[in-house]
Structure formats: structure tokens, C-alpha cells
Amino acid sequence: MLVRDLYGTIVYWNRGAETLYGWPKAQALGKVSHQLLAAEYPIPLADIEATVLDTGYWEGDVVCVTRSGARLFVESRWTLTRTARGMPEGFLEVHRDSTQRREAERLLQARNEALARSNHELEQFAYLASHDLQEPLRMVSNYTQLLARRYHDQLDADAHEFIEFAVDGARRMQALINDLLQYARVDRRGREFRPVSTEAVVADALSNLAGAIAETEASLVVDPLPSITADRAQLVQVFQNLIGNAIKFHRPGEPPVVRVSAQREPAAWRFAVADNGIGIEPRFFERIFQMFQRLHARGDYPGTGIGLALCKKIVERHGGQMRVESAPDRGATFSFTIPDVIPPV
Structure with a gap:
């Protein structure tokens, strides 16, 4: 922490400032602060001072140079000091070193990029x-x-x-x-997100699966579904894959029963496809959403092992999340969310 007068001269310099910048109190007092610290401000210094004189407060990121020449990123908070009569007297500055945090953010951004x-x-x-x-x-x-x-x-x-x-x-x-x-x-x-009727989307998916539905004598129940904003073609893919899996992984000798439903959540809709099939062990819940992951022999259940990974990627493109609830021989429920406001892609 330091205090300087209205002309920039340092009149107070505590131990924290000594530790942070390396300048002893005796050498810092009487110096012009922005010259001593070679400060780089986000806006002109005069504008900062004018803001503090007008509002009594300013905060922002400043680059300062220590006695040894090291550049520090500093979170700086300024408040106005006054005389006993209430007249502006100077500026109290509280500095917090944010160099490590900024460097960590820079590295994280670089890794993300x-x-x-x-x-x-x-x-x-x-x-x-x-x-x-x-x-x-x-x-x-x-x-x-x-x-x-x-x-x-x-x-x-x-x-x-x-x-x-x-x-x-x-x-x-x-x-x-x-x-x-x-x-x-x-x-x-991927196409532009537009308002779509999920009832129409599911109808398209069921039409594409008509052969499998007839062959397995599957029973389909579709609850009332909302209209949402989404990529229609990709949403058809999601429902077609989930309903297709529900039909494919049915118990031998028992026709599949599949239910499609929707539930309102805060700022999103959750869609679910539930079945009465063979189910999944909980230890495989994460694995099944990975590319080329199969839990059964190709001869038992055909497929490439990409379908659920594709569904997950589409849902995530829409800003949603996907999950499964299941147990062996007790069917499975795959659900996903589509938020009301889809983040930019």
C-alpha cells in the first residue's frame, strides 16, 4: 500500500510495498510513484485521477516494474484521501500482485487454443x-x-x-x-439454430426407423414435446440414434417398449428416451459415450460404436449435457438437455 499526494509524490510506503517492489521506505518517500514504478496504466493517468476525484474510487490492472527490473501485473485499487476539512489531499493505492494468476490464465488460454x-x-x-x-x-x-x-x-x-x-x-x-x-x-x-418442433423431429426419426420398429414389434410412446431452438437435422440424428439403440438392445423374446418424454428444467429442456431393454452396468456409463466403444460382440448387436459419441457431440454443440441411468436387465434412460439460450459456436 502507498499514499501519494495530488502531484504524485509518495508520502506513505508500507512494508508490503517494500516487499512487493524492493524499494526501501527511505528511498521511496518523496519520489513520484508512476516514475519510480515505471507504471503502465490501462487508461491515461490523468483520467484515473479525475475519476477518483469525481467518484472517490478506481480499480484496474496496472503493470509496474520492481527495483530489480521485474515486470509485475498488479490489481490496483485507488481511493481518495481528504484533509480534516474534507478537501482532497491525495490518493491511497492498494496493490495486489496478480502476475502468477495472469501467467496461469495465459498458459491456460494457450493450452485451450x-x-x-x-x-x-x-x-x-x-x-x-x-x-x-x-x-x-x-x-x-x-x-x-x-x-x-x-x-x-x-x-x-x-x-x-x-x-x-x-x-x-x-x-x-x-x-x-x-x-x-x-x-x-x-x-x-452444422446448420443455424432455429425454432423447431421436437414432436416433428421425433416423427422424422420414427419414420426413418420404421423398418426396425416393424421387425421388432416395438411399442413407442411419445409424450407431448416442446418447441425449442436447435439444429433440426442434428436433433433428428440424436433421437434416431437413441430410439434406434433402445430398439436394438431389447431383451430376447420381449418386444421393445420405448418412451420419449421432456421435462422442464431451469433455463433448459431435458429430453429422455427410456426403454425396457437389457440395460447397462454403471461402470460403463462413461465408456459408452467414447468413440468406437462397444460392450457387446458385433455378431450380437451390429453397429460401429460411434452413435452415442455422435449424440454427445451434437448435444454439446447445442450447449447441453448428456447422461444415462440404467442397470442390467432393467432398461436404460438416456437424457440430454437443450438450453433456452444456446451459446455461440
């Missing part, structure tokens, strides 16, 4: 790699099937089985590439 660049580059790589892989994969699949048709009578049973393995592998790779492209496009090709 580096992480954002890395994520962007990774998404770009996934998009380009997936896009460029499609054509050669189609050629492998097409020519393998052509080989099977043209030389059908000349191939034995083992050869036909090998060709079927190759074609099945190409199909699974194509599905994986398509899911990767969808994942990479969440940010790259």
Missing part, C-alpha cells in the same frame, strides 16, 4: 480421410462382387465364403466411414 486447433485438425483429418477412403472402398466391394458373379461356377465353397467375408468387411468399413463423416460434420456442417 492449442487443444482447439488440435481438435479442429483432427476433425479435418477424419473428414478428409473418411471422404477419400470411400471411392477405393467402393471399388474393392464392387470388384469383389463382380468376381463372385462372373466366376461363380468356377469357385468352390471356400472361395465363395472368402468373397463373402471380403464383401461383409467392406460393408462394415463403409458404415464406419459414414459414421466418421457424420461425426466430423457436426461442427463443420
Whole structure:
């Protein structure tokens, strides 16, 4: 802490100031404070003084130089001092060293920027790699099937089985590439957020799942749903993936029952997709939202292991969060929030 008169001359210099700046009291008194400390103010010094004279107070970040030449970031708070008769006499300044905090904030910002660049580059790589892989994969699949048709009578049973393995592998790779492209496009090709009816969104998702619903004889219950602001196409993807999973992971011999509902929360809507399926052990709750994570053999339940990661990324793009509640053989409820005000992306 220091006190200076209206002309800038230091008239008080406590031990904290000595420790912070390295100047002994005897050498600091009588000096002009902004010259002694080589102070850099966010606005002209005259404007700060005028503010304090007018309002009695000012605070801001100032850069000061210590006796050893080190630059410090300082949180500075000024108050006006007065004489016994109430006349302005000088300025009391309380300085707090914020150099370490500022450096930590700078490092955190730099790391966040580096992480954002890395994520962007990774998404770009996934998009380009997936896009460029499609054509050669189609050629492998097409020519393998052509080989099977043209030389059908000349191939034995083992050869036909090998060709079927190759074609099945190409199909699974194509599905994986398509899911990767969808994942990479969440940010790259996301549309503007607009008012949408979630009842219409769910209707579209159910239409896309009509085949699976009929095949499994699934029962669907859709509660009244609100209108929200969102990317309509991406919201269809979320509901389609969640309802599709609810249908896929049903208990053997028991038709799936799926309920879609919405609940009002402070400043957001929470949507839920609940089922009567095989359920999930709590220890897998985090894992299932990661890329390529599968809890079951591909032969038992088909899929690429990207669907829930895609849902989570879409929900987070909307500023929401996703969670699951479940237990083995007791079904699962996947829910997510969409805030009323979506943060800028």
C-alpha cells in the first residue's frame, strides 16, 4: 500500500510495498510513484485521477516494474484521501500482485487454443480421410462382387465364403466411414439454430426407423414435446440414434417398449428416451459415450460404436449435457438437455 499526494509524490510506503517492489521506505518517500514504478496504466493517468476525484474510487490492472527490473501485473485499487476539512489531499493505492494468476490464465488460454486447433485438425483429418477412403472402398466391394458373379461356377465353397467375408468387411468399413463423416460434420456442417418442433423431429426419426420398429414389434410412446431452438437435422440424428439403440438392445423374446418424454428444467429442456431393454452396468456409463466403444460382440448387436459419441457431440454443440441411468436387465434412460439460450459456436 502507498499514499501519494495530488502531484504524485509518495508520502506513505508500507512494508508490503517494500516487499512487493524492493524499494526501501527511505528511498521511496518523496519520489513520484508512476516514475519510480515505471507504471503502465490501462487508461491515461490523468483520467484515473479525475475519476477518483469525481467518484472517490478506481480499480484496474496496472503493470509496474520492481527495483530489480521485474515486470509485475498488479490489481490496483485507488481511493481518495481528504484533509480534516474534507478537501482532497491525495490518493491511497492498494496493490495486489496478480502476475502468477495472469501467467496461469495465459498458459491456460494457450493450452485451450492449442487443444482447439488440435481438435479442429483432427476433425479435418477424419473428414478428409473418411471422404477419400470411400471411392477405393467402393471399388474393392464392387470388384469383389463382380468376381463372385462372373466366376461363380468356377469357385468352390471356400472361395465363395472368402468373397463373402471380403464383401461383409467392406460393408462394415463403409458404415464406419459414414459414421466418421457424420461425426466430423457436426461442427463443420452444422446448420443455424432455429425454432423447431421436437414432436416433428421425433416423427422424422420414427419414420426413418420404421423398418426396425416393424421387425421388432416395438411399442413407442411419445409424450407431448416442446418447441425449442436447435439444429433440426442434428436433433433428428440424436433421437434416431437413441430410439434406434433402445430398439436394438431389447431383451430376447420381449418386444421393445420405448418412451420419449421432456421435462422442464431451469433455463433448459431435458429430453429422455427410456426403454425396457437389457440395460447397462454403471461402470460403463462413461465408456459408452467414447468413440468406437462397444460392450457387446458385433455378431450380437451390429453397429460401429460411434452413435452415442455422435449424440454427445451434437448435444454439446447445442450447449447441453448428456447422461444415462440404467442397470442390467432393467432398461436404460438416456437424457440430454437443450438450453433456452444456446451459446455461440
